[in-house]
Amino acid sequence: MSIEKSPGREGLSWLPALVTIGIVLMGASWAVLGYFKYGLWVNNGPGAGFFPVVAGLGAAVLGIYEFLFSPVKAKAVGTKSLWPAVAMAITVASIPLVGMVLAMALFIVLWILVIERKTWHKAVLTGAGAGTGIYLVFALWLKVPFPQGFFLELMR
Amino acid sequence: MDILQSLLLGFATSLTVPNLFAALIGASLGIMIGAIPGLGSVTGVALLLPLTFQMDPITGIIMLGALYYGCMYGGSYSAIMLNIPGDAPAVVTALDGYPLSKKGEAGKALFTANISSFIGGTIGIVMLTFMGAALAKIGLMFGPAEVAALVVLALCSIGWLLGDSPKKGLISTFVGIMLSMVGIGLAFGQPRFTFDSMYLLNGISFIPLVIGMFGFSQVLEMMVNRVDAAGLMKKIGLRESLLNRSEVSRIIPVSIRSGVLGNLVGILPGAGATTGSFLAYVLERKVGRKGDELGSGKIEGVAASEAGNNAAAAGSFAPLLSLGIPGSGTAAVLLGGLMMWGVQPGPMLFQNSPDFVWGLISSMYLGNVMAVLAALAIIPFLVKLLRVPPAFMIPVIAVVCVVGAYSVNNSMFDVWFMLGAGVMAYFMNVAKYPVAPLLLAFVLTPRLETSLRQALDISRGDFSIFFNSPIASTLLGITALFVVFPFVRKLFPSLKRKAIKK
Structure with missing residues (x-):
């Protein structure tokens, strides 16, 4: 598998191969579990393992072929693209502490300030607007029971 | 003639100022709810249902009908503008809708979605009006063997979506099948691949999966490829968003054939609007003049999916009203509502409560018209929203993804x-x-798994059940043709040349 370099994508060049390996491993485990644990053909019909075995074998065999012989060029992926995932994972982890609405508003403010380097009033305005919108539509109107957060619970 | 008179009676009941107002409110709320990722028509109808109990039943059902239609319109907006399908059928809309947005033609895509939704919805309601009982009977002719054959046809049609590398497309299909096996299977009642997690017992929730795979992955892509967002940023005036005459004439035939197909799929038990929009898209790919270009940002793709989706939604009402069998999740919630109003859907409904049932059918016409008017009115505003720079768009979309995923099951x-x-x-x-x-x-x-298991249970493992049924054998025959035809075309290059010339 050869790698195509493009600006902003340098870095995790081994990733496409890793994806294929992941799919092969997933396919193999689905096929093995499907065959031995759930059963391929039960009482004159497909057992709970029939589709897992068919799909698992298909994915594993094609995946191995793809890994070994694929002439397709894969794009390399830069670590920069993973920033939103990491930042959002930290934010989601903080939801039990600060609550959903505040965590989301803070995410927007900090992202615009720190990553995008915009002015603080633009950041606060966007964060506050989005937070208020989420609160009004989801929490107040649609009655979605968002986590309130440890601090708010403590204050109560 | 009887039907026309009954329909006019229905309109006489439903066309009052409070009812028109209720339809407008229902349609606007529906568009908003449909456009929010994670919330679909099931949530919308379920949320509004308790409020409508205080109303006159006709007004209540008009509001719910309009909300249902509004949701169908709204579901396509986030798919077209943000690549986040608002509901499952909109996954197909996103295939052409988002590429159109990237080309700076979001307005055209939105107009196409609305007009074809209107055409598809109207076809669905007209068919329901004149052939409701007959359609429901056709639906009943689809047993497990026929449904299994239909799903096999749909699954084999995925081949056209596989992209540049069919092998990779096939691997993706297998991964999809493997993920769908997680949880307690309906056919077996046995937990599979849950790895002892109680969260996985009910299986993988579809909407969080779609929001992640379309929406959040888009956020990651936007980080490194902001050039892609340039088309989204293009200043689009209302006039450029309008469809010209040739574009309208391109989408009308697509919408009509997709509407008829979608409606027929919608009446089948459990087939649903997703299968309707997907099969309509596949049909367009096969018979449409620009079929081969679908997926690269063509209004025909958006039209096929949206017309199929809305017609299927109307189709699901046929078995609900005539037989009392809900054809979709939303129809099931509506069934609950009808029962609470003291109306018993089934074969006697048309005799026992003609006022109510024709009021309901006329309210669907009303809801469809109100939804298209409300939807067309907000397009200029939506197009302006797209011009928000990526610096602000990235965090806001990320937040919408999180809130949308949470709202489906209120689960972290x-x-x-x-x-x-x-x-x-x-x-x-x-x-x-x-x-x-x-x-x-x-x-x-x-x-497919449930229907296949049920069919073989009925026949005690005898595969002839698929060939003895005329419907199943026809569907399987069409599937075989679809699978074999590309190979035949490769073997006989003259056929291929003719196809290219065409």
Whole structure:
């Protein structure tokens, strides 16, 4: 598998191969579990393992072929693209502490300030607007029971 | 003539100022709810149902009908503008809708979605009005063997979505099938691949998966590829968003054939609007003049999917009213509502409560008209929203993804799952594995598994059940033709040349 370099994508060049390996491993485990644990053909019909075995074998065999012989060029992926995932994972982890609405508003403010380097009033305005919108539509109107957060619970 | 008179009676009942107002409110709320990722028509109808009990039943059902239609319109907006399908059928809309947005033609895509939704919805309601009982009977002719054959046809059609590398597309399809196997299977009642997690017992939730794979992976892509967002940023005036005469004449035939097909799929038990929009898209790919170009941002793709989706939604009312069998999740919630109003859907409904049932059918016409008017009115505003720079768009879309994923089941597990699915889909994009076949296989396979198991249970393992049924054998024959035809075309180059010339 050869790698195509493009600006902003340098870095995790081994990733496409890793994806294929992941799919092969997933396919193999689905096929093995499907065959031995759930059963391929039960009482004159497909057992709970029939589709897992068919799909698992298909994915594993094609995946191995793809890994070994694929002439397709894969794009390399830069670590920069993973920033939103990491930042959002930290934010989601903080939801039990600060609550959903505040965590989301803070995410927007900090992202615009720190990553995008915009002015603080633009950041606060966007964060506050989005937070208020989420609160009004989801929490107040649609009655979605968002986590309130440890601090708010403590204050109560 | 009787039907026309009854329909006019229905309109006489429903066309009052309070009812028109209720339809407008229902349609506007529906568009908003449909456009929010994670909330679909089931949530919308369920939320509004308790409020309508205080109203006159006719006004209540008009509001719910309009809300249902509004949701169908709204579902396409986030798919077209943000690549986040608001509901499952909109996955197909996103295939052409988002590429159109990237070209700076979001307005045209939105207009196409609305007009074809209107045409598809109207076809669905007209068919329901004149052939409701007959359609419901056709639906009943579809037993497990026929449904299994239909899903096999749909699954084999995924081949057209596989992209540049059919092998990778096929691998994605297999991954979709594997993911759909997680949880307690309906056919077996046995937990599979749950790895002892109670969160996985009910299986993987589809909406968080879609939000992650389409929406959150888009956020990651926007980080490195902001050039792609340039088309989205293009200043679009209302006049450029309007469809010209040739574009309208391109989408009308597509909408009509997709509407008829979608309606027929909608009446089948459990087939649903997703299968309707997907099969309509597949049909367009096969018979449409620009079929081969679908997926690269063509209004025909948006029209096929949206007309199929809305017609299927109307179709699901045929078995509900005539037989009391809900054809979709939303119809099931509505069935609950009808029962609470003291109306018993079934064969006697048309005799026992003609006022109510014709009021309901006329309210669907009303809801469809109100929804298209409300939808067309907000397009200029939506197009302006697209011009928000990526610096602000990235965090806001990320937040919408999280809130949308949480709202489906009020579960933090779904949020984490959505994030994981987003990263996985981004990695798959990088390795050039297409995501659309994965999602469609995920939706279709459980239906195939259940129907196949039921069919073989009925026949005690005898496969002749598929060939003795004329419907199943025809569907399987069409599937075989679809599978064999590309190989025949390769073997006989003259056929291929003719196809290219065409």
